[in-house]
Amino acid sequence: MVTYSESGVDIDLEELTVRRLTSRLAGTLKHCDVITGTGHFAALVRMGDVAIAMSTDGVGSKILVAEMMNRYDTVGIDCIAMVVNDILCVGARPAALVDYLAVEHPDPEVADEIGHGLARGADMARIAVIGGETASLPGIVRNFDLAATGIGFVDTDKIITGERITLGDAVIGIESSGIHSNGLSLARKVFFEELELSPHDSLPGSDVTVGDALLKPTRIYVEPVMELIDSGVGVNGLAHITGGGFSNLKRLKKEVGYRLDMLPEPQHIFRVMHDSGVPIEEMYRVFNMGVGFCAIVGKDEADHAVDVLGDRAHVIGEVTDKASSVDITAYTGESIRL
Template sequence: MITSNIKSLNYLDSGVDIDAGENLVNRIKPLAARTKRKEVLKGIGGFGALFEISKNFKEPVLVSGTDGVGTKLRLAFEWNRHNTVGIDLVAMSVNDILVQGAEPLFFLDYFACGKLSVDIAASVIEGIAKGCELAGCALIGGETAEMPGMYPVGEYDLAGFAVGAVEKDKIINGESISEGDAILGLASSGAHSNGYSLIRKVLEHTGASPEQDFHGKSLSDVIMAPTRIYVKQILSLISEYGNSIKGLAHITGGGLLDNIPRVLSPDLSAKLFRDSWNMPNLFSWLQKNGNISDEEMYRVFNCGIGMVIVVPNSDADDIIKTLISYGEKVSRIGEVVRTKKDLPQTYVL
């Protein structure tokens, strides 16, 4: 019943633009179509997406992961850089499930904002679609939530959800890792999506301009470089070397010191050699300008290593050559040793 002396209110008056939401969905559909896999029975547009597990799997085990982009988003807002954080979002989840040997199958995103800007949201989701293409998984659905009063104008939050599958007898869990195994490191593209609260503190402390030259690029380009997605090259490596790929560690929050132990038994440790890989200029700049200790650097940042692979020492040289043939920058960064009481489970010499 409408009361005559009160203005008739609608959803738009409260700050939610249904038409804008529909417009965004229409812009997303062709982006998602580029990521479609044959197993997708129904994707974006329905109440739920349908995905058939490939009959190529005999005993499939589903592996799932979820993550966000963290305070890297704050710089995206301040610098108006929205086109690559979607790649970051996909990377954080697919790299996580990859370490168990899983092939990412599909991805869903959650985009929440106070007032929907179709252009900004479409730019973000274009990055998500690009990330899915790089990972070989389908962007199968998601949710766009316009919630007035919950977020400042121009800001949003992101969450992502990836599901993959691996044969039960091919799960990589680190159980076969033994003393003497080689630790290989694949190069990162930068800080990826971790440590940005500290990065922002250093920026604040130095007063550095995002447009200033940084070794031939703008500082903002270097800091906002999207997270590397390692899926296709690692899956190819697993296919070629099988059980020789004993363990994988995604160097995400917690840096080198906290992530490698996640694939080691308590009686084994990772001994890393600092001079065995090149630390990118960004990390040297952050350490110098933030007066950050070595230990803090290794615990907060990836320091130039985005993915770690543990392999038998006897196979290490061949695996390095194969990774180089894939176009990877790879270094032998350490070895597996017996744990010592007076040392942490990962340490850098």
């Protein structure tokens, strides 16, 4: 059995650490008109009739796979994606971003590849990278770390926080591109330690290398989600399915739960990890399992919403009255509660 904690990441300890940190910062909220509290995907600050949405994130240990492959042209896409996908979750259109690149030693060639990915991701998200910071930190950083902070804008009467979610609403899932940029510590343990593969070996049962499968960029959901918001469909909630898997849905409204019993088949990489010893509960607790973004709409608008979002979107379940729970029918047929 292989678990996330065995790979060096303790989700529960991370949550406690975040709570301790944010508890010290709560008093600072008095300095501006904050609409969303801590714990949502993006923060909102009211500026008259418009709110500014802000989010920050990084690429995480996916960088270590890029280092193993000596290929850095995709991690910039992941960096953009992890930020803008969170901004979408309050109904805001992402607008601009600043990046932070910390390096052990400056390397112009690596920086050029990282910049290439950032530019590609920005074009996909239709945002501007308006600045940033590069720091040389020998002794603190090994190779490099990449993170970014982004902003978006939304009219205050169009903010989506999840408070309008009601019993019986449909949960629509948009297919992910694969593993995205979370859970890589566990994935690396499975492939490089348990299976003793190199990043250049083929993924079992596939003609794609392990490294290429792990480096496949995080999907950027800006275009389909903004099209849904602008379509007139009543969107009651939006969730980016990142670290923590479908537990991210619980960030929207504590009084409701979710039953996900029509999930699409996950990509092959997830099935390989499960077959290699990761418990099925752990798979759905850590990874997106083939669904990278969720929209929650009224049941009578679900078909229209799927039509707007395209053929990679599916109704995957519904909102229930089981507060703060997510009940999942796994692809194996097993029942899981998060």
